[in-house]
Amino acid sequence: MKTIFVSIMSMQHTPKEQGTTALFSNPVLEKLARTHISIPLAIYFLGSATLLYINFSNGYTTILEGVGVFMAGLIFWTWFEYFMHKRIFHMLPTNKIKERIQYMFHGVHHEFPRDKTRLAMPPAASVLILTGLFFVFKLIIGNYAFTFLPGFVIGYSLYLFVHYSIHAFKPPKNSLNVLWINHSIHHYKDDTVAFGVSSPIWDVIIGTMPKKTYKRKNKKSNGQKESNDRVKAVA
Numbered sequence: 001m002k003t004i005f006v007s008i009m010s011m012q013h014t015p016k017e018q019g020t021t022a023l024f025s026n027p028v029l030e031k032l033a034r035t036h037i038s039i040p041l042a043i044y045f046l047g048s049a050t051l052l053y054i055n056f057s058n059g060y061t062t063i064l065e066g067v068g069v070f071m072a073g074l075i076f077w078t079w080f081e082y083f084m085h086k087r088i089f090h091m092l093p094t095n096k097i098k099e100r101i102q103y104m105f106h107g108v109h110h111e112f113p114r115d116k117t118r119l120a121m122p123p124a125a126s127v128l129i130l131t132g133l134f135f136v137f138k139l140i141i142g143n144y145a146f147t148f149l150p151g152f153v154i155g156y157s158l159y160l161f162v163h164y165s166i167h168a169f170k171p172p173k174n175s176l177n178v179l180w181i182n183h184s185i186h187h188y189k190d191d192t193v194a195f196g197v198s199s200p201i202w203d204v205i206i207g208t209m210p211k212k213t214y215k216r217k218n219k220k221s222n223g224q225k226e227s228n229d230r231v232k233a234v235a
Contacts (some may be wrong), residue, residue: 015188020115023104032124034117037164043123044157047130048150055146066147073151080152081159082202111188119164159198166197185210203217 023031052070055061061069087107093099109118121129130153137145137152162179171180178200186194193210196203203209 014111015113016111017114020112020117021108023108033122035120035122036117037160040120040123040126041157041160043127044130044153048153048157051134051146051150055143057221060143060146069144069147070151070154073148073153075151075157076148077152077155077159078196078199079202080197080208081155085197085210090191090195101171110187110191113167116164116168119167120160156197162198182210 022030023033025055052066054061055066066209085106089102091102095104109115112118120126130149133152134145134149137148141148163183166180166183178195182194182200182203183197190210193208194203195201195208224228
């Protein structure tokens with residue numbers, strides 16, 4: 001049964017290079033489900049700065065401790081990014097509820113990867129989730145949460161910036177090009193690999209790096225042909 005669902009899930013949504021779709025019939029909810037990348041980035045940087053100010057002004061950590069905990073939060077983000085992308089955003093659609101959740105959170109992005117208003121989680125949802133994470137971290141690590149969460153959030157912000165850049169701009173002619181190649185393969189060739197967007201480290205460790213070559217199928221739809229051409233152009 002698992003094999004069947006993996007087959008269904010792999011490239012379930014044929015990428016469309018133009019257009020968008022509504023997730024909600026209610027116009028207010030639909031508006032809240034979209035955002036420009038600058039809005040969440042501004043919120044996250046302001047929130048991180050506030051937490052760091054509270055930490056150091058109250059002497060919760062020394063500067064050295066704070067830097068160490070901040071880096072720990074940043075590193076933890078790279079694993080969290082991989083885990084969420086692989087296990088939650090690409091969950092097996094074993095029932096209608098999971099299928100709906102998967103599409104709302106991530107499937108819509110796979111179907112319309114060029115829709116810039118869906119390249120970041122909407123601010124309202126992000127703030128609620130990060131607030132919840134703060135209290136979880138506070139419960140587990142105490143006042144270290146004031147420096148751990150900013151590291152985590154800055155990691156998320158870097159992810160948002162990289163993800164937006166991959167979908168909005170041409171790949172750079174340097175070593176960062178691999179991020180464009182891997183994510184294009186994930187979108188247009190095989191969505192069971194390359195779950196790390198801002199860093200491939202966990203794909204390397206866990207073994208989900210994309211293969212170097214992909215065989216073309218003899219028969220392709222127009223959408224598949226455009227996708228293959230896009231991967232080729234990026235590579």
